[in-house]
Each structure stands twice: as structure tokens, then as C-alpha cells.
Amino acid sequence: MAFRDVNARRHIGLQQLSALASTGRTFLGPMKSHKFIVDEITNQSTLICSAVRLLESLDLTSAVGQLLNETIQAQNKEFKTGMSTLLFLVGAWSSAVVECLQQNVPVPAIVSVMSEGLNSCSERVQCLQIPIHHVKKELCSGRARPKAFKSKTGQAGRDALTNPWDLLCFQKDISATEEVIQINSYCHQGDDCNFNKLLVSPLAGFGSVASVVRAAGDKSSSVLAGGVGAASSCITRKLTHSRHFSTLGKGRSASQQGNSQGHLSGPSADVCGCCGLGHLAVALSHGNQTSVKLLQSIAAYQQERAECSGNSQINIAEIVTCCVLGLPESCSCVSPGFVTLVSPEQASVIKHFADKPLRVLLMDGDLTEGYRHLGFNRPPNVRTILEHPSPQGWAGDVWLSRMSDILMSFEVNLVLVKGNVCKNFMERCMASRILVIGCVAREVLCAFGAATGARAVTYLSQLNASSVGNGARAELWKSSDGRAVDLGELLPARISAGGIALLTAVLTTALPSKARLLEDQFWTLLYRLHHALKDGKVFPGGGAVELLCLSHIQALAEQPGRPGNDRVVRELPSPWLAEYKSIVLQALASGWRRYLSVLLWNTARASSELEAAASVDHHLQKAAACGSPSAYILEEFRRGGVLRSGSEPFPEQVTDLRVCDNVAAKTEAWRRALDLVLLVLQTDAEIITGPRRNQILNSTVSSEFMFL
Numbered sequence: 001m002a003f004r005d006v007n008a009r010r011h012i013g014l015q016q017l018s019a020l021a022s023t024g025r026t027f028l029g030p031m032k033s034h035k036f037i038v039d040e041i042t043n044q045s046t047l048i049c050s051a052v053r054l055l056e057s058l059d060l061t062s063a064v065g066q067l068l069n070e071t072i073q074a075q076n077k078e079f080k081t082g083m084s085t086l087l088f089l090v091g092a093w094s095s096a097v098v099e100c101l102q103q104n105v106p107v108p109a110i111v112s113v114m115s116e117g118l119n120s121c122s123e124r125v126q127c128l129q130i131p132i133h134h135v136k137k138e139l140c141s142g143r144a145r146p147k148a149f150k151s152k153t154g155q156a157g158r159d160a161l162t163n164p165w166d167l168l169c170f171q172k173d174i175s176a177t178e179e180v181i182q183i184n185s186y187c188h189q190g191d192d193c194n195f196n197k198l199l200v201s202p203l204a205g206f207g208s209v210a211s212v213v214r215a216a217g218d219k220s221s222s223v224l225a226g227g228v229g230a231a232s233s234c235i236t237r238k239l240t241h242s243r244h245f246s247t248l249g250k251g252r253s254a255s256q257q258g259n260s261q262g263h264l265s266g267p268s269a270d271v272c273g274c275c276g277l278g279h280l281a282v283a284l285s286h287g288n289q290t291s292v293k294l295l296q297s298i299a300a301y302q303q304e305r306a307e308c309s310g311n312s313q314i315n316i317a318e319i320v321t322c323c324v325l326g327l328p329e330s331c332s333c334v335s336p337g338f339v340t341l342v343s344p345e346q347a348s349v350i351k352h353f354a355d356k357p358l359r360v361l362l363m364d365g366d367l368t369e370g371y372r373h374l375g376f377n378r379p380p381n382v383r384t385i386l387e388h389p390s391p392q393g394w395a396g397d398v399w400l401s402r403m404s405d406i407l408m409s410f411e412v413n414l415v416l417v418k419g420n421v422c423k424n425f426m427e428r429c430m431a432s433r434i435l436v437i438g439c440v441a442r443e444v445l446c447a448f449g450a451a452t453g454a455r456a457v458t459y460l461s462q463l464n465a466s467s468v469g470n471g472a473r474a475e476l477w478k479s480s481d482g483r484a485v486d487l488g489e490l491l492p493a494r495i496s497a498g499g500i501a502l503l504t505a506v507l508t509t510a511l512p513s514k515a516r517l518l519e520d521q522f523w524t525l526l527y528r529l530h531h532a533l534k535d536g537k538v539f540p541g542g543g544a545v546e547l548l549c550l551s552h553i554q555a556l557a558e559q560p561g562r563p564g565n566d567r568v569v570r571e572l573p574s575p576w577l578a579e580y581k582s583i584v585l586q587a588l589a590s591g592w593r594r595y596l597s598v599l600l601w602n603t604a605r606a607s608s609e610l611e612a613a614a615s616v617d618h619h620l621q622k623a624a625a626c627g628s629p630s631a632y633i634l635e636e637f638r639r640g641g642v643l644r645s646g647s648e649p650f651p652e653q654v655t656d657l658r659v660c661d662n663v664a665a666k667t668e669a670w671r672r673a674l675d676l677v678l679l680v681l682q683t684d685a686e687i688i689t690g691p692r693r694n695q696i697l698n699s700t701v702s703s704e705f706m707f708l
Contacts, residue, residue, distance in 0.1 A: 021091025337496025
């Protein structure tokens with residue numbers, strides 16, 4: 001057993017954290033740099049663009065690496081977004097804490113002041129939260145909006161409102177023909193800064209963003225241009241040059257949008273379905289146009305099925321994905337029902353079915369001779385082990401014959417199995433014109449059960465007449481232009497039923513290494529929209545929230561006294577607070593500063609990280625001069641982006657789409673990042689057990705260990 005003091009040589013644990021986190025700095029921002037991960041054993045490569053996939057591919061044998069991976073996985077499991085922010089802040093704050101240690105700042109002071117500083121930031125940025133119903137009205141209606149609010153008090157340089165977005169309520173009484181108040185630039189070109197110019201509607205003009213460059217070859221894609229409309233609910237103006245929507249025939253419902261190949265051609269003219277989800281998806285997409293197009297189709301379809309009931313939630317349980325290789329990405333679409341890949345032999349069975357209604361059986365388990373379920377309340381993290389497998393892995397002829405007879409006696413044409421299927425049994429079923437598909441998600445089984453009346457069984461011996469459903473249909477999936485897809489080894493097939501509440505996002509690509517990337521991007525956007533609706537609010541994106549955090553922490557560092565009311569901080573000796581508070585808060589602020597600088601650099605708004613840092617300082621000075629940093633940030637966000645450089649063309653015009661971020665996912669990523677850094681900081685030793693003694697003795701770091 002070996003022992004190592006991790007505080008030796010500038011805290012080894014924090015150095016490891018910083019080094020691991022630096023590998024993902026190019027993932028920050030919407031213009032991410034991709035990475036190739038090459039398997040040395042198989043020589044196969046995968047294209048990745050997320051912190052989760054990166055850490056899955058790294059050799060994380062160290063304790064710090066495993067802690068980092070667990071933190072990233074926890075964020076991914078709960079939110080599916082925010083992992084790149086978490087990874088970057090872990091590295092930035094690890095380096096900042098090491099600098100504090102070099103200045104002999106006590107560990108308790110670092111932990112207490114940093115924790116309280118982050119809590120103070122989380123409270124401060126609440127004024128930037130945008131209620132979803134305001135966002136959807138801004139994005140959907142495009143009606144006239146008051147763009148300035150005159151304070152009766154006239155107090156200069158103060159955030160008089162907890163949430164400026166609440167002032168939008170008085171918009172309802174303003175008609176479309178009324179004159180609107182013109183917005184004055186808040187603290188611009190030497191104007192006096194006062195609360196009379198406080199921005200009320202930072203998203204003003206969001207609905208009137210001009211059409212941006214269309215995707216190549218996409219004749220039906222452009223941004224919805226909002227105008228001045230009635231002050232009622234959603235406008236229903238038909239759009240002929242929408243970036244993400246194609247206009248359909250009048251009176252066509254979402255259920256009729258599927259063409260003869262079973263596709264959703266896209267949302268109707270009223271894309272928001274009285275909810276504005278299509279526009280909100282654009283704001284949360286961070287430039288991922290392919291996923292936006294799919295998600296807008298899904299939102300329109302689900303809202304149409306809900307018959308405008310007012311339920312604006314996206315039902316994730318009704319959505320699955322299928323990656324089809326060999327087609328261009330422009331062929332990606334949304335198909336009602338379940339699209340999956342089948343073998344050529346299974347495809348021949350599907351062709352035999354034609355348009356024939358099928359009797360369907362659902363199986364909640366494996367379809368093998370030796371399968372035994374573990375009970376209906378199955379414990380987690382337990383794998384099923386086959387009992388008494390035969391040497392060649394073939395099922396017995398007696399079992400095969402008996403199971404086949406059961407299916408034919410109930411005239412079953414289609415079997416959907418949650419688990420694995422015996423290869424020999426599947427071949428016998430195909431010979432009998434019975435289609436068996438394995439590894440089907442539970443959500444798919446539930447959808448088919450509700451649509452066909454089928455009830456899932458665990459074993460074929462449990463099958464009875466009431467367990468079999470009716471009305472399912474199967475066909476080979478075709479691309480949007482009607483072409484049949486023949487990819488050789490696997491072919492896409494679509495299985496559906498009347499009224500089924502299931503949609504498949506078919507993701508097509510000609511590059512096999514890009515399939516997982518497209519799938520990850522789709523689910524990330526889907527969960528962003530889901531959490532935005534769940535939170536009921538979003539943050540302005542593009543670095544707006546982090547800029548306010550940086551401004552707030554710097555203001556705290558310059559103030560005498562304590563950063564907050566934390567009991568631990570209050571109990572620290574006065575000399576500590578006087579001597580170390582400013583150092584620790586500046587270290588915390590350096591993480592935000594590096595975040596904003598790299599964000600600017602990655603988005604090509606600065607030629608170097610040094611120039612990006614200078615731009616961040618420039619915005620900080622302007623925000624401080626206004627006296628109300630949050631109002632300055634909201635105004636900059638309304639004008640097209642917070643961290644815009646003065647050299648950009650048409651700086652006074654809205655030249656890009658507003659970007660929004662999730663509230664809970666972002667703040668939780670901050671908290672998890674700092675918790676991990678402080679946890680590693682408070683460890684004082686690394687004890688290694690196992691047969692690694694000779695390996696450590698022969699390494700270059702053997703002098704750091706004490707062998708016990």
C-alpha cells in the first residue's frame with residue numbers, strides 16, 4: 001500500500017482536475033470543435049462533441065478522474081445539458097484555487113468564501129430570469145411592445161425591480177395600432193445613466209428578427225419573421241419563406257401532415273400551436289438547425305394532438321430516435337410510429353404484409369429458452385444470466401416448435417420484444433411470416449399497447465386472446481422524396497398503429513462516425529426545451545448570466561465586510577476576512593472571466609483569448625458605469641447579444657437570433673463544478689492499494705509516495 005500527500009507540489013489533485021478539464025475547452029459555446037476518438041484495438045473512430053462522450057473515451061483510472069466523470073454523468077442524467085459549462089468551470093476554478101494556495105490562503109477560508117460567493121451569484125442572477133409565457137408571447141405574437149419604462153422615482157443607477165420582466169403585463173392593454181415608446185440606448189455614447197431608461201422587454205424585436213442565411217438545399221427553411229399583429233393570442237399568418245417550416249394546404253391538421261411515406265412534412269403555418277414552442281426551440285438550439293427542424297415538427301404534432309388544451313409540455317416518453325446511415329442529413333425527418341433497422345430477411349416479411357393490419361404481441365423480457373425474469377419489482381444494476389445454455393447457443397427444437405405453435409394459434413403477425421431474441425427462433429418465425437423485433441424500448445411497448453389494446457407478457461406461455469392487439473401496420477421506411485432506402489445490411493422499417501402516440505426522429509447521415517453525434521445533439525435540444533417548460537423560465541444566453549456574475553463578484557471583492565450571511569463565514573477570524581476575502585473572490589471571478597473569454601474566442605468574435613479578455617473588461621466597465629449591470633445586460637441582449645464587439649458590422653441592428661439557456665441546468669452545473677473543486681481541495685492524501693507497488697516504485701513519481 002502506498003501513501004501520497006496530495007497537497008505536496010501545488011496540490012496534485014487540483015492539477016489533475018485542471019488538466020482533465022482543459023481537454024474540453026473547445027466544447028464551450030455554440031461553435032464547438034469536434035474531436036475524433038480512435039479505438040487502438042479496433043481502429044474504429046467516433047466523432048464527439050460533448051463532455052460526456054469525451055470522458056467516456058478517456059482513461060480515467062485516477063481517483064480525481066473518476067470523481068469528475070461521476071459529476072459529469074450526474075449532470076447528464078438529470079439535465080442532458082450543461083456538461084460543457086461544468087467541465088470548463090471545474091478546470092478554471094481548480095487553477096484559481098491553486099493560485100490561492102500559492103498565496104498561503106487557508107483552505108477553510110477558500111471553501112467558505114467561494115461557497116458563499118457562488119450562493120450570492122445564484123441569488124443575484126434571478127433578476128435575469130425570463131418567464132416562459134413572456135418569452136412565448138414575444139416570440140410568437142410579434143405584436144407591438146412597449147420598449148421602455150419610465151420610473152416614477154427616477155432613481156439613478158438602481159435595480160428597482162426584482163424582475164423587470166414582470167412589467168410586461170401592461171402590454172395586454174396596448175393595441176396593435178397604438179404608438180409604442182421608442183427605446184433609447186441604455187447608457188450609450190455618453191448618455192446619462194438613469195433608471196428612466198431601464199429596459200423592460202429585452203426580447204423586444206425578438207419576433208421580428210430578419211431571415212438569416214438558409215441552409216444549403218433547404219428551400220423551405222427560414223426564420224419566422226414576426227411583425228406587428230393583433231394583441232390577441234397567436235397570429236395565424238401563412239409563411240412562405242420560413243427557415244424551419246413549410247406551408248401546407250389549408251385546413252390540414254397535424255395528423256394529416258404525414259405523407260404517403262409516413263413523414264411529418266413540418267409544422268403548419270401556426271407553428272407555435274398557441275404555445276410558441278417552435279420559436280422557443282430556436283432560442284434554445286444554440287445554432288443546431290437540424291435538431292430544431294425536427295423538434296418543431298414534434299412540438300406542432302403533439303400540440304395538435306392535444307387539441308390546444310393549453311398543455312405546452314413536450315412528452316419525451318412519446319419520442320424515440322433512429323439513425324439511418326447512407327443518406328444526407330437533409331433527409332432527416334419525423335415519422336409517426338416506430339422506425340427501426342431490420343435485416344433484409346425481416347424486410348422481405350414486411351413486404352409480404354403490404355397494407356395488411358397486423359396482430360401484435362408485446363413481450364416484456366427476453367424471448368429465449370433460458371430466460372427467467374427476476375420478479376416484477378426488478379432490482380437495479382442486475383443482469384439476467386441464461387440458465388443451462390446449450391454448447392452452441394441454439395435453443396432446443398421442442399421449445400422452438402412449442403413457441404411457434406403458440407404464436408400461430410393466436411394468429412400473431414408481429415412480436416415486439418423488449419430484450420434479446422433467440423436467433424434460431426427468429427429464423428423460424430420469419431419462415432412462418434411472423435415479424436419479430438428485439439431490443440425495443442419500454443416506451444415503444446407502452447405506446448403500442450395503448451394504441452392496439454395489446455398487453456405485455458413476460459413469457460409466451462402466458463399468452464391469451466386478450467394479450468394480443470390489433471391494427472398495427474408495417475412498411476419499409478422511405479426518405480422524404482419517396483425513395484426506398486436499401487443500405488445492404490440493415491434497412492429502416494416503420495411500424496405504426498392508428499392513433500399511436502409515438503414519434504420517431506429519423507436522423508440520417510452519410511458518415512457513420514457522426515451518427516452518435518447527431519443523436520446526442522437532438523436529445524440535448526429536446527431536454528433543453530423540456531426543462532425550460534418545466535422551470536417555467538429561461539436565462540438570456542450568450543454569456544449574459546456569467547457577465548452579471550463576474551460583475552457582482554468583483555463588486556463584492558471591493559466591498560469591506562463579508563460576502564454574505566453564511567454562518568461559517570461569520571465565524572472566521574476577522575484577520576482572515578480582511579486579508580483573504582478579496583483574494584478568494586477574485587479567484588472565483590477569474591473562473592467567470594476565463595469562461596467568457598474562451599466563449600468569445602470559440603465563437604470567433606475575438607482573434608485571441610487576450611483580445612477576448614479585453615472585450616470582457618470593456619463590457620464590465622460599461623456595466624459598472626451604468627450603475628445597473630443587470631439593466632445594461634438586458635439591453636445588450638435585446639440589441640442582439642451581450643458580448644458583441646464594436647467592430648461588428650451594423651452594431652446597432654439586430655443581426656443574430658437571441659439565445660436562451662436553462663435556469664436549473666446552468667445553476668446546478670455551477671454548483672456541481674465548485675463542489676467538486678472544493679471536495680478535491682479538502683482531500684489531503686491519496687492511498688493506493690493493490691498490486692501496483694512495483695509499478696509505482698519504477699515510476700518517476702515514486703519519491704512522492706510513502707509505502708506502508
